[in-house]
Amino acid sequence: MTIALALAASVTWGASDFVAGLLSGRLPARTVVTCSQVVSLVAISLVVLVVGLPLPPGQWWLWGTVGGIAEGGGLLALYTGLARGRMGIVTPIAGLGVLVPVTVGLVRGDPVTLLLAAGIVLAIIGGVLASGPEIGDEDEGGDRRSILYAVLAALGLGTAMVCVDLGSRISGMHTLWSMRVASVGAFVLISLVLTSTWRLPRRLVPGIVLVGVADLGATALFSLATTRGHLSIAGVLASLYPVTTILLAWLVLKERLRPVQVLGVLAALAGIALVAA
Template sequence: MIGPLLALGSALTWGIADFAGGMLSRRLPSAAVVGVSQACSLVVLLLVAPFVPLHGSDGWLLWSIVAGLSGSLALVCFYRALAFGTVGVVSPISALGASVPVIVGLASGEQPDGWQLAGLVAAFAGAVLASGPELHGEEPVRAQAIWFALAAAAGFGVTMLAIAKGSAHSPMMTMIGMRSASVLAFGIAAIALRSIGGVAVRDLPRLTLLGVADVAANALLGVASTMGLLSITVVLSALYPVVTVALAAVLLHERMRPVQVAGVALAFLGVGLIAAG
């Protein structure tokens, strides 16, 4: 039962990070938000690493690089889409990225029981509906948001799979390798562009917290994936849109639509069915 709880913790942390990152991206360039926050989180990881037991083979290396590059690109696309203010378009589409590792898990021979399979379907559908799919608005904005969200979904799916594969060898080293790869990529881009996007010193505390929250969510997913079926772990962690929508309702006073309320209820039903299995 610890694995599913860690996966739900990953969803909670991801939901908070996505909400905070989306808000920061409304006044700072998306690439700067991701790059600087990840650089700050790498520093925190390196400070913590000596106090965490490290074990396992070096099989994490390639997977961590894949996770770092795909995850960074996905976050840039996700925050860029959120900068348009079309949360109802971005969140449900990006949540579809979880289907990538789920398909891989089932194709590799994972066999959830009947209750768990029903829970997977319910939780996945609930995560999408909870975002309140809305496809109205001005055409140019809608088109950009959808394309960025699709790119984010593909990137998130690859990242989840790579985190799980790398964590099977070493969760902590996967996190360090993942962050090192992404920070190196953003560092090269910053040098090439001669800019870090206008990030001021006063922004660093918030960006550090954002980066730590993101890496914590990744770590929770990685550890959870070593304790249970990949298909179940990923779907539970993909419930982050429920958290993002809830924060928007509480902090931004956005009214939840009936479809969102139904989605939240369906997501909780899915969690219950998975637990029952």
Template sequence: MLSLLALASSACWGTADFFAGLKSRTTPAAAVVAWSQGLALLVISVLVGARHADFALHGWPLWSVAAGVSGTVGLVSFYAALSTGTMGVVAPVASLGVAVPVLLGLLGGEQPPATAWVGMVVAVVGVLLASGPELSGDVSARPVALASVAAVGFGFALYCLDRGARESLLHTLWGMRLTSVTVFVVVALALRTLGGVGARDLPALLAIGLGDLVANALFAFASSRGLVSVASVLGSIYPVVTVLLARFLLHERLQRIQSVGVALSLVGVAVIAV
């Protein structure tokens, strides 16, 4: 069950990232992140308010702030990369941030079984193959560099989210959103701009924000009750969703080796689940 929840987080992240990438082509990436996070904060604040009796400041605040800062850096870099580069390149590169929580989990004493190790290796190789042919071609360095920054940001955000969720899942998600939105509010006040977002943009931004929020919740629940290393790998399969959506909706070219990569990722998931 925990493996399925972590895998479901990939589906939510991949779908949200695809539509966020499209939105970032007409709206500044920072504005897409800020507004989507802000709208999601309103939703989760209602949930926190409904459970105010359970509110306690222990364990989760520092982890949620760290997750919010690193996640914000990752999202802005990621959406900016998606708006200027091929989705089939950007998404797999960004997913390599999975190495951060895996390594930190191992250093923390986690010991995944042998079958899980096989599945994780196969899945990560699959994700790499999905972007290999594109990376060898004429690809601008800027989106790849931004995707690399996003990878590190995402990796630390996942680990911090996992640590905080072990104390309180709901409050860690809320604190993470509150931190990121606070950063963007300060920036917006300094620049005196709302990022060019109008009322007609709000439904799409809300959907993106909720998709990311649900993905974070599914991942945090799975990792905090299992192994963060395994959950992180399963959660990192989201580029497969983004690549497939780009293939069928945007008609981006998918070479044979990329198809093999997608298949390997799915095989790796199956092995981990077993």
């Protein structure tokens, strides 16, 4: 069940990032992240009002707050990096955020066999290669600060995974709710400080809603995966979202897959098979 839930989270996150990438070409990254997070907050708040009251005891709110700020910052860094630099450089580096939950899980005592370790390593390598890394290429047109944004995205998104796991051991639903409250609150404060105005064209609203709902759904699936299995396994499989993103780009946008990306997809699938075994 853990494997199925984590892979479902990966596919959902990948689809969300694909749509968000399209939107980020027409809107500032901060607008895409903030508006989609607001959609997520409205959706999870309705769920809490219907089935989540009264609020349970425990420190789910603490992990949710830290995780929400980490995830919001990670997404903002990711979309900003994609806007400034090459996708083939930013995405693989950001994808290495999986090392955060894997490390925490292993330190915490997740059992590891030789077969499982091989599957985890192969899946991580496959996820990076599927992004189409170009780190060795000449990067004349991109902003080199995009690498810094990619590193920040990796740290933020990896930290958020750990916080989801810790909070979900108390209450997954309320952890997700506090994450969205924290991220939306932080972005609203930033907007007030910057005194900026946003313009969201009506034709892009459905895309924003889709990104917000998909991101929330993926996080919920990951939350369920971590409560039913080990963080290290769930983290690796859920972090294979670049595979979904590049396959959607191939199917929908007719983008050509580079040989290294095909190799990455095959390696990721082999890693999944070893983990499942």
